[in-house]
Amino acid sequence: MLFTPRTKIALTSSGYTQIIVNFDGDEATYFDGGWSEVGGNVLNDQISLGSELLVDTGFDDAGSWLLGGAGASIAGSKAVLTASVNGTFQNDNSRSMNTWYRYSLDIDSISGGGVNFKFWLPVSLNYTSTGTKTGAGRVTGGGVSVIRRNTGTVTASMDNFSIKPFIFLTLLNALKSKFGLADGFFIDVYINAITAGNPVGILWNYDGSNNFGMAYMNGINLVVDKNVNGTYSNLANVAQAVTQDQILRIEKPLGSDIVTVKYNGVSKATPTISDASIVSNTGIALFSTEANNAISKIEIGAL
Numbered sequence: 001m002l003f004t005p006r007t008k009i010a011l012t013s014s015g016y017t018q019i020i021v022n023f024d025g026d027e028a029t030y031f032d033g034g035w036s037e038v039g040g041n042v043l044n045d046q047i048s049l050g051s052e053l054l055v056d057t058g059f060d061d062a063g064s065w066l067l068g069g070a071g072a073s074i075a076g077s078k079a080v081l082t083a084s085v086n087g088t089f090q091n092d093n094s095r096s097m098n099t100w101y102r103y104s105l106d107i108d109s110i111s112g113g114g115v116n117f118k119f120w121l122p123v124s125l126n127y128t129s130t131g132t133k134t135g136a137g138r139v140t141g142g143g144v145s146v147i148r149r150n151t152g153t154v155t156a157s158m159d160n161f162s163i164k165p166f167i168f169l170t171l172l173n174a175l176k177s178k179f180g181l182a183d184g185f186f187i188d189v190y191i192n193a194i195t196a197g198n199p200v201g202i203l204w205n206y207d208g209s210n211n212f213g214m215a216y217m218n219g220i221n222l223v224v225d226k227n228v229n230g231t232y233s234n235l236a237n238v239a240q241a242v243t244q245d246q247i248l249r250i251e252k253p254l255g256s257d258i259v260t261v262k263y264n265g266v267s268k269a270t271p272t273i274s275d276a277s278i279v280s281n282t283g284i285a286l287f288s289t290e291a292n293n294a295i296s297k298i299e300i301g302a303l
Contacts, residue, residue: 019179021298027173035173035286041192041294042286044173049102050165054091057162066090071154078108079147079158081115087154088118089147089161095139098232099165100289104134105147106160113154115147121234122221125197135197135218136166136289138232166289174206174285179300182280184254188247189286190297194219198290202298204250204259205273206283213273215250215261216287217242222268224261228275236261236269245296253303 021030023042034046056064062074072087073080081087095101103117107130117124120137127133147158179185182205189202194217201216201223210230216223217240224236240263249262257274260267273279286295 019300021300023296030176031286032172032174032176034170035288038294041296042173043291043294044171044286044288045291046170047289047291048167048170050167053095053101053163053165054161056091057160059089059159059161064091077159079156079161081154081156081158095163096165097139097141098227098230100136100138100168100171101163101165102134102136102289104132104160104162105158106132108157108159110154110156115154115156115158117147121225122199122216122218122223122237125220132160133197134195134290136199137218140234171287171289172203172285173288174203174208174283178282179284180282181302182282183252183256184303185252186299186301186303187250187284188297188299189249189295190245190247190299191217191242192245192294192296193292194242195290195292196220198288198293199223200288200290200293200295201248201286202250203283203285203287204252205278205281206285207277207281208283211275211277211281212283212285213250213259213271213278214287215248215269217248217263222248222261222263224259224269224271226271226273226275226278228277235271235273238268240268251303 023037027037035042036045059074059079060077068088069086071081079089114126114128116126119141121140124135196219199216199218203212203214206212213226222238222240225232246264251260257272261269
C-alpha cells in the first residue's frame, strides 16, 4: 500500500495530517514521473546533461590548462602528478555559480595518496584508487575544475576529464499536488543507497521554479542550501557519512523561519530561511544526481 495515513490522507492543508510513501509500485500516482521504482526504492532515471565544458578533455594540449605547483605536468596526453607538492590542473572555461555539474575522470594509476576536485559543493571524495570516478556538485568559486593532490606524496596519471551541466529539472521528482503547508511540518527521507560523490536529498518550500530550501548528502557531507530567484547560498556544510535507510529529516515549526536539519535523529544544522520568495511556497521535491541513488520511503507530517 502506497500511503499508510495516521488519520486521513490529504495533499492540501485542509484535513492534512500525515502521509507515508513507500515506493512499492505506485510512485507515478503521486509524483511527477520520470523516476523508476526498483525493489522498493525510487531511482532517478531521467537525468539529462548539457554540453561538455572542457576544451581539452584528453589532456592533449597543455596550453588549455593552468598548472599549479611543481608536481603537476601534462605529458603523453595524460595529467601527471609526481611530487609531494600541491599540484593542480585547472581549466577556467565558462561556468555558472548557480548550475549543477557532473564530473568524470579516469585515474589510470595512483599511489601514495589521493586526488580530489576543488571549488565544488559538496566537497568531492578523495580518490585513491584507479578507475573512472564520477560525482556531482555546483561550482562555488574559482575555475570550473581543479584536480589536486591533498594527502601524501602522490604519483598519479589521469585522463578523460569531463564536466557537463545537469538540466536541473531532470534531477527532481516533485509531488504532483503541493502538499499544502508552508511551515509547521516535517519531512523524513529514507536514503537507502548513495553512489559516492553523487548527492541525493530533498527540496521544500519549492515554488516549481527557482525558489526553495534544500538539504542533500553525497556520502561524506550533509549540505543545506537555499535558492532565491535562481541564486544559491550555502547555509551549512558538515561532515556526515551515510548508512543504509537512515533518515534525513527537515523540521520547520509553525510560524518559524528556522529549519532544523537532522540525520538519524541528530541535529546537524539550524539555518534561518526568511526570504519572501521561499517561505510561503508549499511544494516538495526529491533530488538526485545519480541513477543508482536510492530512496526507500518519504514521510511528511505536521508539527
